[in-house]
Each structure stands twice: as structure tokens, then as C-alpha cells.
Amino acid sequence: MTQPFTDDSHPAEPYPGARPGHCFAHLDGAGWPVTPDPTAVSGWRVGPGGSDLDDWLAGHGEPPLAGRMPVLAYGSNANPAKVTWLREELGLTGPAVVLRARCEGLAAVWAAGLRKTDGQRPATLAAAPGVEEEHAVWFATAEQLRVLDRCEGRGLRYQLVRVRTGRVTLFNGAVVDSVLAYTGAGWRRMPLLVNGRPVRCADVDQRGAHRLAGRPADTDGLDVTPVHGDPTPDDWPDRLFAYGTLQPGLAAWPLVEPFVIGDPEPAALPGALHDTGLGYPALRPAGGPAVPGHLLRLANPEDALPVLDEYEGDEYARVRVALPDGQVCWTYVWRSEVGDMPRLDGGWVEDHR
Known part of the structure; x- marks a missing residue:
């Protein structure tokens, strides 16, 4: 697939929204598939004609992959329409680069509290030995990361950390060790335990999740290092x-x-x-x-x-x-x-x- 797609092909509702089954670069309400290519300087090609992803980004006046930070997107941030919302509501600028990834030992699970904005139950990240899920890694610029901080309520609802649990592998075989991620900062974003166990988002949809009853877990089981201040692309x-x-x-x-x-x-x-x-x-x-x-x-x-x-x-x-x-x-x-x-x-x- 080399043709661009639009947001309406991947609706944002209900949370966490629909995700493309491929890596993509997103700008101004449209997305272009991104594919691995070891002959490209960036390692990836994008859109019609198969431009090197770094060249495509430079054409929009934006930093290459080396100037971006990998952030695990396990909830709505992998949804193209959510990216447009971030642009319209929080001032996100520049292309978003979202690369699909296989996550081992990690799972998106339903959080204990509901969102105040719409009453839907959000996802949170938890350790999940033996579990494999497919999510995405958003390669964010420093400016885009500040927007994500605001969206996720960094320090209030979620904390920004480096995750050392499990294994995150991009579609080109690259292992993103110590990936950045937003994990629960208070009881409302701790995993919801039902009959003593967290509930994976892959097993229960939003309608079912809204009806769940249980208690917040004491921990998400993750081995993490909190990030203080602003990380930089050179960190990893x-x-x-x-x-x-x-x-x-x-x-x-x-x-x-x-x-x-x-x-x-x-x-x-x-x-x-x-x-x-x-x-x-x-x-x-x-x-x-x-x-x-x-x-x-x-x-x-x-x-x-x-x-x-x-x-x-x-x-x-x-x-x-x-x-x-x-x-x-x-x-x-x-x-x-x-x-x-x-x-x-x-x-x-x-x-x-």
C-alpha cells in the first residue's frame, strides 16, 4: 500500500480507536505507509515513490529519525485521528512517525479510573510475562514529546519512564531497549484488578471495560526508571x-x-x-x-x-x-x-x- 489514507478510515471512537496495520507517517489529516528498507539511510521508506523517511521529513523541514525519541504508544496515541486531535487541540506540529512494534512481556490493560472528559476507561501499561502484543513506537521530536506530556498529564495521571521490562521490537528487527512510555502515576491509572487479575484491552472492548468492577492494583509490575526533566534524542x-x-x-x-x-x-x-x-x-x-x-x-x-x-x-x-x-x-x-x-x-x- 503506497497511497495515503485519511483519518476517517481509522476512527478515534470508541477509545482507544482503530490502528493501521502498518507503520505510518502522519501529517495534516493524512497518513502514508512506512516500510523497512536496509538500503535507505534512515532504514525506512515512506509514501508514493518510496522516499527515504529522513528525506521525506527533511522535505517538511523536520528532524530525521536520529533527532527523535522512541515513545511506546499502547493506547490511543497509535490512532491517526488522535494525532489530528493533538494538532487541533494541543498544537502538535510536524509529521508524526509511528512505527509498529511487537511487545513481549508487556500488555495494555484497562486502568482503574475513568476519563473525566468522556467517561471512557483508558489503557495503562503493565508487565505481562508470556504475553505478546502488537503496539507502536512513536518517534517524537522534543516539541512533540512536550505535547504528549500535556496530553497524558505527566506527573499527575501518567509518569514518563524508561521501561526495562519485556522486549519491544520494530518491524525491521530493531530492539528498542529502555523505551520511553507513559505509565500510571496514581491509583486511577493503575491496572484495574478483576478477580485479582488485570484485564487486557485485547480481551475486552471499551463497552465491556466500562462495566468492569474491581480494585486498583498496588503496582503495574514494571521495572522502570522515571525520567526527570526533558529527555533528548541522544539519550538512546x-x-x-x-x-x-x-x-x-x-x-x-x-x-x-x-x-x-x-x-x-x-x-x-x-x-x-x-x-x-x-x-x-x-x-x-x-x-x-x-x-x-x-x-x-x-x-x-x-x-x-x-x-x-x-x-x-x-x-x-x-x-x-x-x-x-x-x-x-x-x-x-x-x-x-x-x-x-x-x-x-x-x-x-x-x-x-
């Missing part, structure tokens, strides 16, 4: 895939070494590596053979990444990529076409400098 992930001069023992290793904790781990990333002839290689997204390199864990990405961005310069774009095992890490890809640059099938070594 805390890993870097180095394939050129930033690798241990090579020319730029002293630049990154002070930010690295633990031992570098050999790793490989699908792509194509080329010799620029300038003393450093060019990585371009591609399927097929993997580019060898090292996985580095950063003690504080917010400190390290600006330094590395300056070193890499405008020739490279910093993007999030998924290793074959699903680990997400930062890396730097060559912005331009490689033309007739020689291919480096064995990886980058000092002799090429």
Missing part, C-alpha cells in the same frame, strides 16, 4: 558501531576512548564499505555482506556524540542502525553516493590510510 542508544578510524588502535581511537566503558566487542553491520581515498572509509546502507567493526558502549552518549559529530563532519550523517541481533546503535553513514570508490570487502585497516 548508548552504543556506537565503529567501522573506520574510530576503531581500537586506529587513528581516531584516542578521541572516542575516554567515553567508552567496557571492552570493545567485534561486530558486523550489513552495508557496503568504500575507500574515499582521503584516509577514511565511507559506509553506505546496503543488503548483503556485513561490514566488520566494533561495538562500543558509551558512558554518556550526550557527552560523546557532539564530539564525534564534529570529528565526522558534514560528510557523514549519524543514524541509528540495528545489528543482526537486534541491538540498536549509532553509526555514521556517508551522505553522498560513493560513485567509483573502491569497495572494501575486508573492512577498514590502517594500511588504507
Whole structure:
């Protein structure tokens, strides 16, 4: 499906509303399907013609995926009509990027209290061992996250946290560890226990949920870290895939070494590596053979990444990529076409400098 869809194809009522069965980008009452593509710099393509998602976002004057934060959307925030409501009522701006995800060990369950606005029962998030559900991850800009904070009543109805329970996997295989999410902040948004158990939204619709009677749970069972202040896109992930001069023992290793904790781990990333002839290689997204390199864990990405961005310069774009095992890490890809640059099938070594 490459044609845009409109909000009326996914009504918002009853809560939590209808969801597209695919990833989408949404703007001005219309949505475009988004599909994974390892040959795109962003890893995704959108809309008619299959534009790179980052190029599509840039065309609207908005930040790329690397400038956005992953927020789990397990309730109405995955509904396109709700996105339009956020625009009209709370001033949401720019395209919304909503990528479908498989959630293991997590479930959307009905909350103990009803919404004051319309009397419907909202969803809340809870640990659910052995359960698998499909939800979405909204890749939000800093401005969009502030709108979501207002919508969710951050600090009153819901708290913004990083969730360490379960596993959230995007359709391209990327595992979003420590995903941001809004979880219950008071008894009204704690899971409703009926006969001692929470009730999954997947098992009971809104009409049935409104009639439920029970008591609020003491806990949602989640392992979370509350977020204080405003998170930034550089917070996640805390890993870097180095394939050129930033690798241990090579020319730029002293630049990154002070930010690295633990031992570098050999790793490989699908792509194509080329010799620029300038003393450093060019990585371009591609399927097929993997580019060898090292996985580095950063003690504080917010400190390290600006330094590395300056070193890499405008020739490279910093993007999030998924290793074959699903680990997400930062890396730097060559912005331009490689033309007739020689291919480096064995990886980058000092002799090429």
C-alpha cells in the first residue's frame, strides 16, 4: 500500500480507536505507509515513490529519525485521528512517525479510573510475562514529546519512564531497549484488578471495560526508571558501531576512548564499505555482506556524540542502525553516493590510510 489514507478510515471512537496495520507517517489529516528498507539511510521508506523517511521529513523541514525519541504508544496515541486531535487541540506540529512494534512481556490493560472528559476507561501499561502484543513506537521530536506530556498529564495521571521490562521490537528487527512510555502515576491509572487479575484491552472492548468492577492494583509490575526533566534524542542508544578510524588502535581511537566503558566487542553491520581515498572509509546502507567493526558502549552518549559529530563532519550523517541481533546503535553513514570508490570487502585497516 503506497497511497495515503485519511483519518476517517481509522476512527478515534470508541477509545482507544482503530490502528493501521502498518507503520505510518502522519501529517495534516493524512497518513502514508512506512516500510523497512536496509538500503535507505534512515532504514525506512515512506509514501508514493518510496522516499527515504529522513528525506521525506527533511522535505517538511523536520528532524530525521536520529533527532527523535522512541515513545511506546499502547493506547490511543497509535490512532491517526488522535494525532489530528493533538494538532487541533494541543498544537502538535510536524509529521508524526509511528512505527509498529511487537511487545513481549508487556500488555495494555484497562486502568482503574475513568476519563473525566468522556467517561471512557483508558489503557495503562503493565508487565505481562508470556504475553505478546502488537503496539507502536512513536518517534517524537522534543516539541512533540512536550505535547504528549500535556496530553497524558505527566506527573499527575501518567509518569514518563524508561521501561526495562519485556522486549519491544520494530518491524525491521530493531530492539528498542529502555523505551520511553507513559505509565500510571496514581491509583486511577493503575491496572484495574478483576478477580485479582488485570484485564487486557485485547480481551475486552471499551463497552465491556466500562462495566468492569474491581480494585486498583498496588503496582503495574514494571521495572522502570522515571525520567526527570526533558529527555533528548541522544539519550538512546548508548552504543556506537565503529567501522573506520574510530576503531581500537586506529587513528581516531584516542578521541572516542575516554567515553567508552567496557571492552570493545567485534561486530558486523550489513552495508557496503568504500575507500574515499582521503584516509577514511565511507559506509553506505546496503543488503548483503556485513561490514566488520566494533561495538562500543558509551558512558554518556550526550557527552560523546557532539564530539564525534564534529570529528565526522558534514560528510557523514549519524543514524541509528540495528545489528543482526537486534541491538540498536549509532553509526555514521556517508551522505553522498560513493560513485567509483573502491569497495572494501575486508573492512577498514590502517594500511588504507
